[in-house]
Amino acid sequence: SQTIHQWPATLVQPVGSPLSLECTVEGTSNPNLYWYRQAAGRGLQLLFYSVGIGQISSEVPQNLSASRPQDRQFILSSKKLLLSDSGFYLCAWDETGIRDEAFFGQGTRLTVV
């Protein structure tokens, strides 16, 4: 069966510090991968999605970037965090044409101080 791992679960970082969040999927090949952010009391904002290794589509201009160095690994990064980067970051995967539903990792709650 497929599983998705996302870590860390919580993170407190100072303004201006770098960020690296990692997500890995097991039990599937060539999944679509997604990064979403959810501000407190708000909906899910799509940040990046990827349909294959090295293929990244950005949805929102910001100081975040994403990379997909391996088929089942998706990384969200920032060189310098802003206060506005605080939120709940969620990684998700799906398989277009096989199983369209997206499944989420446990999320990372990021607080920038």
Add this chain to the structure above:
Amino acid sequence: QKEVEQNSGPLSVPEGAIASLNCTYSDRGSQSFFWYRQYSGKSPELIMSIYSNGDKEDGRFTAQLNKASQYVSLLIRDSQPSDSATYLCAVKHSSASKIIFGSGTRLSIRP
């Protein structure tokens, strides 16, 4: 216009009644539609997916899709306190492999 729109609520429904949640979308070519439930502080979990016009039932949940009206709904029968959560409507884009979410509807089931 937002791509996926939902009434933010809160929607308050008495225990045992039917809760009705609605969603509209703008991308007319969309083919895949989903309802997720999210408890506070947790990640969303899939409740139902629907791909063709009409109704799809799964236990106490019924999803309804009307592509002509660009409208998706979720009915929850015999509402329970454990159904109290935020319900997110999601639509897979027709021209790109991306899933767009609505802002969610907060549902509260009162005893």
